[in-house]
Amino acid sequence: MKLQTVVIVVACSLLLGGCWDRIEVNDIAIVTAAGIDKAENKEIELSVQIFIPRSFSVGSMQGGGVKTVTLVRRARGVDIADAMSKLQMNLPRRIFWGHCKVYIYGEELAKAGVSELVDYLARHPQPRNRAFMYVSKGKAADVLNLKTDLERYSGEAVRELSGLKIGMEITLVDLINMFMGKSKAAVLPVIAVLPPSDPKKPESTDPYLFGSAVLKDGKMVGLLTQRVTRGVMWLRNEAASTTVTVKAKNVKGFVSLNPFRERTKLVPSIQDGKWKMLVVVETEGDLIQNGTHLNLVNPKWMKQIQMALQDDIETRLKLTLQQVQHGLKADIFGFATQFHRKYPKEFARVKDRWEEVFPKVEVSLKVSASIRRPGLATVPGGLTESEVKP
Template sequence: MRKFITPLIMVMIIPCLAGCWNRVEVNDIAIVTAIGLDRMENGDIRLSLQIGIPANLGPIGAGGGNKGGKGTFVISETGETIADAYRKLQEKIARRIFFSHSRVLIIGEKLARNGVSQIIDFFPRYKEPRMNSFIMFTKGQASELLRSKSKLENVSSEETRELNKLNVGLKVSIKGFWEMMLAEGINPTAPAVNLKYLEVKNKSESKTEHSPSEKTQSIVGAAVFKKDKLVGWMNEAETRGILWLRNTLEAGVITVNIPKKRGGGKISAKIISTKTDINPKFQGGQLTIEVNTRSEMIVVESTSKMNLTKTKMIEILQSKLEEDIRNKIQLALDKAQKQFHSDIFGFGRAVYQTYPKVWNRKYKKRWDEEFPKLNVTIKPKVEVKRIGLTIETK
């Protein structure tokens, strides 16, 4: 009897393994490479999608794709919600919209200032968009950035993604931004992106107008939030302070001016490693924050006559580098405390981790009032590891 049961079971199982009943062919989908969100004048949301053109998305070069054609096109639609706009978009494109390859989410300023919690809610709920996609904000319209032409890649969003990976500024995913919105003791921040001219011109050259094709996407600072609403922007220098305070600085160059009596000129040092610790303390019953940063650097350029082979001169250089770090951190701190009243550095989270009972009893419900008057001490420490090849300047 058992000899007949086994073949019977196999006959019943084989049809179930014949294929994927819900498979979707590549030729039937429109692959989204980037998403843009803007707020219209009537309050509706504009959903813009950068869609890849399969025939033009091969490698650049001989035998590859993109034979003189664009790699993508942009399509948009409006709606009361993202889902509503998405439904309308699907009605005017012949393939099923496929979000899983989206690399970047860009949100315009007007929409961000009205709050983004309900907007971003779409992404963890809908199954396709990647939560590890980079999120960025722009002072203009997100759709304009999606329409910008790529220079090195077939797809401009790929250039944006690679720019984020280079750690030239803040690097925040949709998931990371979502977690900051939900967490206690920290407010969200994300990269600010805009279009900038590829070339910088002198005043005498500026009479010649740039063409739109001469612009490229560039990270220009940071967007600062209080809860889920955009409250302002920080420039590149201030953003460096955010990176120091959040212990996310991975690379960079610091250039300092050397006093004339020490040799004059400028010296540039490259950061090879850095670590920041945020230590909450109580002094005289008052909460204070001590920020300790430790960095290792190497000299990469010098126009100074300073003799870096002498220990005393190295100590002076280290002191100048520490002063620059302190100033950058103070710039970001002052703006966050005095202008935005937003703890984007996670000081509150550090207080909770160190003094959980005190946080829950005293600070949890009133951190927005406590943060602006918080006393913060900044203590940078720099060690110059190498000075490179030196040439005596007379």
């Protein structure tokens, strides 16, 4: 018995050690970003931005400028797997997806549908579940070809935009969960390209967040502006770090506020056969600029500004509901999930026609806003005390 145990331990130990299946860094092509566009004959075009390791070696500074640190290669196929296999035949190194943090779908491709393309990323063992997903305004390959000034390559610039928390932040696992969700609707941030400062160098510019794209059954059905996108983020309890500028009634000038704590709660209810959703929004912010003639330390004026902030948030939410709920009829807010949790039997009866029920859901808003820190200065900058309303 002891002899058998020793034999088994020795046999197992032979499988634990060694580097027989190792892959050297010098043998792989590290993908930093990928773009997928629609091509002719029902094919797709896969573009990958590949890191050039030797660009950081000694002598990378040539001709008075920094040597390009990435290159873009592309191939076409009937799907991503087919395009990737053809792309691999044109590269001397094995493609490695483990460091790819950015995936961009071209606008035309997004309109045709991206569900099947997400399947490859979900099944392949290398792509990161936390990689960021986007739709481009135009071709995705154009974004990868940009020569950005602040970042080393365009893929890094796009990723940094998500890190700023100023727009939608959707990862691969988020997109998969939305496609598998009760509403079958999804939303992705949209990347656009700034006009170049030098027309002779069209690629020397930067990407920026344009807004968001709404998808139903995997197909893009509409684009939302940045203002409406912020309303979507309020309803999804994903409010961005941004500045809100408001104007109170009968007050000259504007006040800018920086919300630092936001909370949105969805409260579903079914009363007399009517489906209702109460959206409770609570926000707290700091005063960062006072462009009025008011002393906002006075509770009377402060309350007036807080009411203006509440009205601004309500206006944003109503605009968002009008465009998304009644216009696109796409439940990207998670209403279906909330009703399913509270009323599983009732939701089971309408889940197959939720697209018809969702636009009819009566939504009521309850917004409360408070300004916690009005700042140390009681007198607005540039004014004397006599010009300020106490």
